[in-house]
Amino acid sequence: MSAVRERRERERAARHQLIVAAARELAEAEGWEAVTTRRLAERVEYSQPVLYSHFSGKDAIVRAVAIDGFGRLGAHLHHARTATPWRREALRAACRAYLEFASKRPALYQAMFVMPTDLKFAHAETPPELRAAFDEFVSCFRPDNARRELFAEVIWSALHGIAVLSESGRIPPDSEEERLDFLITQLADTPSSG
Structure with missing residues (x-):
């Protein structure tokens, strides 16, 4: 070249x-x-x-912003997850980091998860930035846990619900730690997860 x-x-x-x-x-x-x-x-x-x-237009711009956002989210989750050597605390740190990202960057979060895009999750065409962000949650569970991807999906889904419901004022923000405790206890204490 x-x-x-x-x-x-x-x-x-x-x-x-x-x-x-x-x-x-x-x-x-x-x-x-x-x-x-x-x-x-x-x-x-x-x-x-x-x-x-x-x-080609605004939809393509939103898609590009979303992909960039997943790169940023993945880096944020990685930093939080690797800041502690304990798997259970790594999961809590990643969960907190996710909710922090969603609350501090609402427009970016909206492009990533709320606005319509053609981004595919769990698909051969999934951009690497999306997969890398998801893998930060997968990494919170032991490698010998055959259900670790399922656990990561449930964690991600629950966190997304908490983020959207908190942002819209439909659930009180002062109960966030209690929600995280419940979520982490339910999954981290499940056989083959710890």
Whole structure:
């Protein structure tokens, strides 16, 4: 590959990341309804045709933001999980980190889990960022636990429910630790999980 072509590819990748970051920041500041191709073009100082050369429209932008979000979530979960050598405490730390991420980054969380995208979970086409984030929960359970993926799915599903219900005010936030204790006790104390 020529040096000119490599430079163009690096520039294209940098533009792509700039657009994704601008969309995420705009959504976090003003909500997803504020994210339009016109507003993004102004914010990144490129024309709308340049934006469309990267993304076919808002749905594609939301998808890219979601994938980027899963990369961020995976890194956040990994840091929390590996900060303690004890498996049960690692699970608690990962659960707390998940809920913290959801509450501190609601617009990003919304792109990842609430807004419609064509992202597939548990599928051959699952982007590696999604799988890596999920694997942080899988890693909280012993490798000899044949049901560790199921346990991770249940944990993730319950945490998602807690995050969405808390964000909408449908469950009181002051009971979060009690919910985590219940969830972790139910799964961590199950035979073959610890």
